[in-house]
Amino acid sequence: NAGVTQTPKFQVLKTGQSMTLQCAQDMNHNSMYWYRQDPGMGLRLIYYSASEGTTDKGEVPNGYNVSRLNKREFSLRLESAAPSQTSVYFCASSGPLLAGGSHSYNEQFFGPGTRLTVL
Amino acid sequence: GQQLNQSPQSMFIQEGEDVSMNCTSSSIFNTWLWYKQDPGEGPVLLIALYKAGELTSNGRLTAQFGITRKDSFLNISASIPSDVGIYFCAGHTQGGKLIFGQGTELSVKP
Numbered sequence: 001n002a003g004v005t006q007t008p009k010f011q012v013l014k015t016g017q018s019m020t021l022q023c024a025q026d027m028n029h030n031s032m033y034w035y036r037q038d039p040g041m042g043l044r045l046i047y048y049s050a051s052e053g054t055t056d057k058g059e060v061p062n063g064y065n066v067s068r069l070n071k072r073e074f075s076l077r078l079e080s081a082a083p084s085q086t087s088v089y090f091c092a093s094s095g096p097l098l099a100g101g102s103h104s105y106n107e108q109f110f111g112p113g114t115r116l117t118v119l
Numbered sequence: 120g121q122q123l124n125q126s127p128q129s130m131f132i133q134e135g136e137d138v139s140m141n142c143t144s145s146s147i148f149n150t151w152l153w154y155k156q157d158p159g160e161g162p163v164l165l166i167a168l169y170k171a172g173e174l175t176s177n178g179r180l181t182a183q184f185g186i187t188r189k190d191s192f193l194n195i196s197a198s199i200p201s202d203v204g205i206y207f208c209a210g211h212t213q214g215g216k217l218i219f220g221q222g223t224e225l226s227v228k229p
Contacts, residue, residue, distance in 0.1 A: 042219035110161030
């Protein structure tokens, strides 16, 4: 099992260009997530998909769109890249709740990241 | 919105030393998680805590979930060079989302 895979690993864009970051998981997980990581700010949720066919905004959705193409794949699109979108982007997926009741949690499994620079 | 404050932001230690980092929140979480990110990789789950006051160990790592459910700490004993990386705390929300702390970057001198 490859787990969560992301392409590309690195990308340089000029301001105004568009691109799509690809993510796929082979763990049959229902939920998938896109985060961005910036120095001193941890990981911030951009969009997530609780199940195939649904997507919801996270903490920082502006300037991004997503598509849950099928259960395996969740893509992130930048329509018009800006320098403020220079960041490392991580995709994650999670399966069913572990433990029980109010103390349950979903373990999220992360991909290796895409390092994006917008000039 | 919910925020987690993690400290310290960075640590430079000698191999063999013990390390301690902590996380506080303005909100209550039912579950706290600690992740480690190796250089150039995505975060990997180290420890999950889901009972207030709980102390959990995973090898040289020990984590505690504060009794108020608003804080947690992570200790690493007898650090080794492969402990290098960024450590994140995360609170797990009812909706299944994670709120991350800012991270603690650990450097270990051999």
